[in-house]
Amino acid sequence: xxxxxxxxxxxxxxxxxxxxxxxxxxxxxxxxxxxxxxxxxxxxxxxxxxxxxxxxxxxxxxxxxxxxxxxxxxxxxxxxxxxxxxxxxxxxxxx
Amino acid sequence: xxxxxxxxxxxxxxxxxxxxxxxxxxxxxxxxxxxxxxxxxxxxxxxxxxxxxxxxxxxxxxxxxxxxxxxxxxxxxxxxxxxxxxxxxxxxxxxxxxxx
Numbered sequence: 001x002x003x004x005x006x007x008x009x010x011x012x013x014x015x016x017x018x019x020x021x022x023x024x025x026x027x028x029x030x031x032x033x034x035x036x037x038x039x040x041x042x043x044x045x046x047x048x049x050x051x052x053x054x055x056x057x058x059x060x061x062x063x064x065x066x067x068x069x070x071x072x073x074x075x076x077x078x079x080x081x082x083x084x085x086x087x088x089x090x091x092x093x094x095x
Numbered sequence: 096x097x098x099x100x101x102x103x104x105x106x107x108x109x110x111x112x113x114x115x116x117x118x119x120x121x122x123x124x125x126x127x128x129x130x131x132x133x134x135x136x137x138x139x140x141x142x143x144x145x146x147x148x149x150x151x152x153x154x155x156x157x158x159x160x161x162x163x164x165x166x167x168x169x170x171x172x173x174x175x176x177x178x179x180x181x182x183x184x185x186x187x188x189x190x191x192x193x194x195x
Contacts, residue, residue, distance in 0.1 A: 036185060048103060082178075
């Protein structure tokens with residue numbers, strides 16, 4: 001099973017027994033929210049040792065419904081990318 | 096072209112302003128949160144953050160790569176890479192025109 005946010009929070013809570021769970025919760029949501037808002041503005045997010053979030057613009061194009069072959073207009077949209085940092089790569093690959 | 100980056104310092108500042116934890120503590124919390132993500136991802140291979148996205152690990156096989164400049168052949172060993180798929184809410188937010 002995949003790990004979810006609540007499990008992460010529980011682990012974090014163990015390292016910070018003196019903190020209110022509510023506050024840790026809020027820290028996490030502030031972090032995630034700031035990342036979202038930055039990408040919405042079109043900025044990049046660079047977190048040393050973790051990775052980088054960025055957006056790309058995908059141009060409007062005429063695509064097809066693969067099932068029916070019917071032409072569909074796809075408007076311009078932004079795509080979200082994540083690239084891990086070297087440190088993260090090393091952590092995942094050195095064991 | 097100016098490129099604006101959001102870095103860890105900005106996150107620390109937000110936590111400091113909004114919750115009132117000292118910058119030192121805020122930094123530790125953020126670092127620990129990110130390290131917990133990596134650690135769990137390493138063990139479980141998949142990690143979901145609701146309303147944000149999913150991180151998953153894909154194992155890549157080793158292959159022979161070439162240095163395009165020197166044409167030198169080298170084996171690229173098998174490795175694990177991280178994929179990130181943004182959630183629907185995240186994508187919608189980034190693509191929405193109005194400010195939320």
